[in-house]
Amino acid sequence: MDEKLISKAVIRRLPRYYRYLGDLLDDGVERISSGELSNRMKVTASQIRQDLNNFGGFGQQGYGYNVRYLYAEIGKILGLNHTHNMIIVGAGNLGQALANYKSFENSGFKTVALFDVNPAVKGKKVRDIEIHMMNELSEFIPDHHVEIAALTLPKSEAVSVAEKLVDYGVKAIWNFAHTDLNLLLPEDVVVENVHLAESLMRLSYNLTTKKDSKVEEK
Numbered sequence: 001m002d003e004k005l006i007s008k009a010v011i012r013r014l015p016r017y018y019r020y021l022g023d024l025l026d027d028g029v030e031r032i033s034s035g036e037l038s039n040r041m042k043v044t045a046s047q048i049r050q051d052l053n054n055f056g057g058f059g060q061q062g063y064g065y066n067v068r069y070l071y072a073e074i075g076k077i078l079g080l081n082h083t084h085n086m087i088i089v090g091a092g093n094l095g096q097a098l099a100n101y102k103s104f105e106n107s108g109f110k111t112v113a114l115f116d117v118n119p120a121v122k123g124k125k126v127r128d129i130e131i132h133m134m135n136e137l138s139e140f141i142p143d144h145h146v147e148i149a150a151l152t153l154p155k156s157e158a159v160s161v162a163e164k165l166v167d168y169g170v171k172a173i174w175n176f177a178h179t180d181l182n183l184l185l186p187e188d189v190v191v192e193n194v195h196l197a198e199s200l201m202r203l204s205y206n207l208t209t210k211k212d213s214k215v216e217e218k
């Protein structure tokens with residue numbers, strides 16, 4: 001399948017399918033129909049069939065989906081079938097919270113170091129992950145095959161630090177600073193901007209309008 005033909009909306013939904021399929025596997029469920037998956041996920045069965053048909057041949061009429069196979073295939077599409085080394089730049093509250101969250105490793109995201117400008121945290125560890133100083137970045141990134149950098153530093157620093165990271169070889173930025181970095185970096189650098197406050201604002205909207213927010217947006 002030519003990935004360019006898969007719509008962004010489908011790609012956005014894949015992690016959710018992956019999560020539900022992982023839960024099914026944990027519960028020992030090996031086969032599931034689109035109808036049953038629809039009940040669990042509160043997405044229409046036809047939406048599920050349409051989404052999963054993008055990747056061909058996973059479901060059979062009257063037989064349902066092979067959960068393990070589908071989980072593995074979606075994992076491959078999402079690039080979760082190999083480890084991605086990640087660093088966290090900005091070892092404050094958020095950076096340390098991310099480093100403390102072990103479960104990213106289960107999906108193949110291995111945090112190999114944190115970085116900060118504050119000499120007071122130099123050499124400290126979060127779990128077993130060491131905090132390094134920024135002047136070590138240029139060697140550390142190629143030496144440790146770092147692909148992803150999470151940016152958890154002040155907004156004012158985000159652009160200049162991101163540019164340096166890209167120069168040193170980082171290919172993807174998981175950006176928590178409140179600026180939309182994808183508009184500012186070279187096109188071949190992948191950026192995912194995370195704005196928890198936007199999610200809260202959507203919650204607030206739904207609370208205010210008493211809209212049913214339980215059904216996932218299409």
Ligand SMILES: NC(=O)c1ccc[n+]([C@@H]2O[C@H](COP(=O)([O-])OP(=O)(O)OC[C@H]3O[C@@H](n4cnc5c(N)ncnc54)[C@H](O)[C@@H]3O)[C@@H](O)[C@H]2O)c1
Pocket residue numbers: 089090091092093094095115116117118134151152153154155157161175176177178194195196197
């Ligand atoms: N996107 C979101 O949903 C979300 C949620 C919470 C916080 N944030 C943002 O994340 C950032 C971090 O928040 P926090 O609460 O952890 O702040 P914090 O002050 O606890 O940590 C920021 C850290 O960045 C370090 N730092 C400053 N300049 C740096 C530089 N040039 N290079 C490397 N490190 C540098 C500081 O020394 C500090 O340790 C802030 O920009 C905040 O607004 C975003």
